[in-house]
Amino acid sequence: MDSVTSQIRERAKALLSEGKVDVVIGFTEGTIPFTARPVAVAHPEEVECLVWNRFCRLNLASYLRQFKDKKIGIIAKGCDTRSIAILCTEQQVNRDNIYIIGIPCEGMLSRKTLRERFGDTPEKVEIKDDIIEVTTSGKKESVPISNFLDTACRFCIHPNPVVYDEMIDDEVPIRVSQEEHYSLLREFEKKSPDERWKYFREEFSKCIRCYACREACPTCYCEECFVDSLNPKWIDKGFSESDLSIWHLTRLYHQAGRCVECGNCSAVCPVGIDFNVMTQKLSLDALQMFQYEAGMSIDEKPLLQTFKQDDYNDFVM
């Protein structure tokens, strides 16, 4: 067994036995290939189901609010810890009730990309260091894992936990520079307005309105989403270009100064909408205009809830 997995089990068992937490949110083996599934473990004898592998893609912070009345232990990657920090500063969860077991993250694999390459249900999948071995119809293929990194992970600059109570394993080196981090966006910005608009149109036109992007986003937690408001009714829910664009762009704008670029929205989308360029833009604007990076501390107030005399104000006429 992998040492991170055994340490997670050990720590989860201790925390549950000592009564420090009521529940530990982590990952367990999935029932289908390329998947680790979220699990909430409430008894010390159940910790053996916990695992850590390259398929622990989801941002578990999305589950925190549903255990609000409990003391929660959570297994958290860099992005998960940043989302937790935001939920704390936005007073959605109480830091005192959360015990964060941080895990330095080597980058998670994209189920979608793997499926495109190997189909949904290969017979066997094994990961050996940086190689993934997949057996399909009796034929084994070995491919470098880096080919299948989730886009958000490929450009991640905070793979190590930012806020945590304890950390399992050593920090991992940061693979990309600040500038490389925004490379998708830089490429996108070179395009003409027409080409950019075309990209938005094409991505949004795939939408089936399942709202998985919203539900999986740790910082999309409004009691009533603007798209669901009946009185007033802000927008229509059809599939016209304007309805779909307004829905996605507004949801994204609501993440300004809050999005940690975990990539959950793109990862869960069943039709493959790629939001990564858009989330990079949210992040870069916050950084350039306000020198702010979301979720880097629980002591810092949320960006849009503060005002400073010297705030960026070039947009004021």
Place this chain on the structure above:
Amino acid sequence: MKIIKTDELLNLINNLGKEMDIWAPVGDSFERVPSLKTVEIPQGTTHFSAKEIFFPKEQTLLTYKREDGNFELDSVPLPDAKGVIFGLRSCDLVAIAEMDEFFTGRTYTDVYYQKLREGMLLFGVACKQAAPTCFCNWFDPDVPVNPGVADVYLYPLENYLLATSTTERGEKMLSSFPDADEESLEKLERFKLESIASLPEKQETDGLADRIYELFDDKQFWQGTFDRCLGCGICTFVCPTCHCFDIQEEIINRVGRRYRLWDSCQFSLFTLEASGLNPRPTRFERMRQRFMDKLSYSYKEFGKYQCVGCGRCVVMCPANIDIREVIAKSCTVSRGGG
């Protein structure tokens, strides 16, 4: 049972395509194609079912004008489409039969569905080998080789196909092809046995509707599934039998449109009543509702499970919620006695 060669089948479909759309599995879903180039289709099912062809995710029901406070009906745009859908699996055909019953087989006939459904010729293809996420045999052991409501149903043997039909229009299309000989029929029997043998071990579904019904308020039973549910609508949208819709109004410059959209029992607005009461107020009730409906209510009400075992929700759920586990677990949980 008729014998049909691969190129004859392609010709048949491509000839139909001169007067109608051809739909076939392309990647994740059924797409319109200019012509059919191969009769080979991938193992298992597409991520999205063919239901969208009869039950579009957005459909205009009527349009109207608003003048001086009055509403005047403008048009009732009944859909009109003709097509041939190639590559439906038997589980898909079971699902289409259930959709037919829901939209057209009971007290009310939904003309919008009926018009689109009647315009479509269904070409089913038997499964040679089930995918690991298939479990259609849990509900009916013969499903993977069952023609169901297909106009033409195909069994792909080595280098030709056997074809049968369950409708008059299907029979007509096949009438010019030769009958299957003894040898082909023997091959067919072997094909059927191999297909059925490729399915997983059958899970007990006798009494499933009652078992699930009794587990309604067993919070512990549902807890693990609920814990990981994100609350999105993917499972219901990829499900070939989910048919719930919402009706919306849109008025732009005094011209109004009433249209329907796919809805999902996973959404908070689904059961929100005008009074403000929501009988399924949290994600817990909504998550449970899908299983209750698929595995219990539908059977108790109409004698059919609304799950056909296609495995789409299993494959597509981002949190890996697996309906097979819910069914299996319901067999091992005892109530009252234990």
